[in-house]
Amino acid sequence: MALVAKPSSGDQGGDAPHLVFIPSAGMGHLLPFSRFIAALASQGNVDISVVTALLMVSQAEAEHFAALFAAFPAIRRIDFNLLPLDDATLAGTDPFVLRWESLRRSAHLLGPLIAGATPRASAVVTDVTLASQVIPIAKKELQLPCHILFSSCATMLSFLAYFPTYLDGANADHLVGDVDIPGIGRIPVDYPPNVLRNPDSLFTKQFIANGREIAEADGILLNTFDALEREALASLRDGKVVPGFPPVFAVGPLKSTSTEKEAVHGGASSSIAWLDEQPARSVVYVAFGNRNAAALEQIHEIGAGLEASGCRFLWVVKTTVVDREDTAELNNVLDDGFLVFMVNGSDIDPENIIAVTLDDLSEDDRRELEQELKKEMAERLKLKLTGYCKTRIGVVKKEWVDQEAVLRHPAVGLYVSHCGWNSVTESAACGVPMLAWMMTLGDQRLVATVIRSAGFGLWLEHWSWDSKSSLVRVAEIAEKVKAVMGDEAISARAKEVGREATKAVAPGGSSHRSMQEFLAALR
Known part of the structure; x- marks a missing residue:
């Protein structure tokens, strides 16, 4: 259910605690912040400043914040002008990691901003990427409790918290082997972000600094629920991972807000309108997040693989890391090989589409195919230029979709995902099975272990986007999509996970209790 904006109790003259939120950058980090803020604002018993x-890195971030403040006018906005980051040694660094560094180097300016907030701040909630800078400012300079809103899973939190202990034991300044985490188990060296193997990486330095400081926080908020990560949460709470670790509040799955919604029934190009026409559990939803841009060659393999699977699909294509730079049209992304091949007026059997080439056709069939392709191309070109393309059995989009609405739709039977944590919690909450296909640069491999251990999806560890040599080809994509779509055991387990997620956030559920415990701690 969409959250409805309400005035905070601070505007009603009450004694509500005043929380100051300090998010960082990247939609994967901003979404849990906005959802948690919206949940608190809707309760009407907390004063909030953000x-x-x-300037923000991406257009999506700017629009997201604008919508949040418009929907909840009682939330105060504290503009933070960052110091310029003129450092030639950082050339080529990920733009979002650069933004984290810019925030960290400007963090000393936060003290006066927060100290001047009215009413007086009661506590600070910040992103883990800023922990090493913000925690000392909040606790020592401002004498305020400081909580961390962690944007990944409990397993990743365990790795971050234990990593400094691992480094001290290995007498190293970077990842040099497997990591044995008490209460969690062995994490293979290729599961954490690959960049941690580089001691000179800015990300590695940030990660270690934040890992050393996070134990000083007053609490950790997680977008997860007990039934999904029971063992990892218990190990953190019991002090097995790090003795004396702060309280861990599992408050998820956090729901999307009305500020994130699109007009899903607004015209022929609406993904929901198309889903409404499809049979139950017949559609594969394919999306790889806000920051994962596949190479064009891999995109071509995905397109052909989806059509060869014979399954209906809704595919959101992304070609750049930063949306401001995304100017490619679909007709420049999807090649002619993604067109539906027609021979004598009939579709080629999807089972055999991989093997069919022009050399297999007679001269007459070749001429007929050429004419069919020209007609098909003309129609598709019109659609591709609008960022929306229909194929014989699917829809391809470049623009944003209401992902939760898609995952809740009864027509969707599988989510092929990069394993961003927000996407995993949404799929779990909606009871949709997952096929995990991630990059190795972030936390996605550790996130994929949650999918595998919870049993509601399949993770093929050798699938990657890292290099040309690791391209996942058409035949394997088609085979695995069909296999998971037809796996009744995975489907049944996904539905059970969805029911557990619903129980967690209902009154008396584990996440509902955690939220109440967090609010009680503020008072």
Whole structure:
């Protein structure tokens, strides 16, 4: 259910605690912040201010914040003008990691901003990427409790918290082998972000600094629920991972807000309108997040693989890391090989589409195919230029979709995902099975272990986007999509996970209790 904006109790003259939120950058980090803020604001018993760093990296971030403040006018906005980051040694660094560094180097300016907030701040909630800078400012300079809103899974939190202990034991300044985490188990060296093997990486330095400081926080908020990560949460709470670790509040799955919704029934190009026409559990939803851009060659393999699977699909294509730079049209992304091949007026059997080439056709069939392709191309070109393309059995989009609405739709039977944590919690909450296909640069491999251990999806560890040599080809994509779509055991387990997620956030559920415990701690 969409959250409805309400005035905070601070505007009603009450004694509500005043929380100051300090998010960082990247939609994967901002979404849990906005959802948690919206949940608190809707309760009407918490005063909220949000520190907003200017200028934002992506257009999606700017629009997201604008919508949040419009929907909840009682939330105060504290603009934070960052110091320029003129450092030639950082050339080529990921733009979002650069933004984290810019925030960290400007963090000393936060003290006066927060100290001047009215009413007086009761506590600070910040992103883990800023922990090493913000925790000392909040606790020592401002004498305020500081909580961390962690944007990944409990397993990743365990790895971050234990990593400094691992480094001290290995007498190293970077990842040099497997990591044995008490209460969690062995994490193979290729599961954590690959960049941690590089001691000179800015990300590695940030990660270690934040890992050393996070134990000083007053609490950790997680977008997860007990039934999904029971063992990892218990190990953190019991002090097995790090003795004396702060309280861990599992408050998920956090729901999307009305600020994230699109007009899903607004015209012929609406993904929901198309889903409404499809049979139950017949559609594969394919999306790889806000920051994962596949190479064009891999995109071509995905397209052909989806059509060869014979399954209906809704595919969101992304070609750049930063949306401001995304100017490619679908007709420049999807090649002619993605067109539906027609021979004598009939579709070629999807089972055999991989093997069919022009050399297999007679001269007459070849001429007929050429004419069919020209007609098909003309129609598709019109659609591709609008960022929306229909194929024989699927829809391809470049623009944003209401992902939760898609996952809730009864027509969707599988989610092929990069394993961003927000996407995993949404799929779990909606009871949709997952096929995990991630990059190795972030936390996605550790996230994929949650999917595998919870039993509601399949993770093929050798699938990657890292290099040309690791391209996943058409035949394997088609085979695995069909296999998971037809796996009744995975489907049944996904539905059970969805029911557990619903129980967690209902009154008396584990996440509902955690939220109440967090609010009680503030008072």
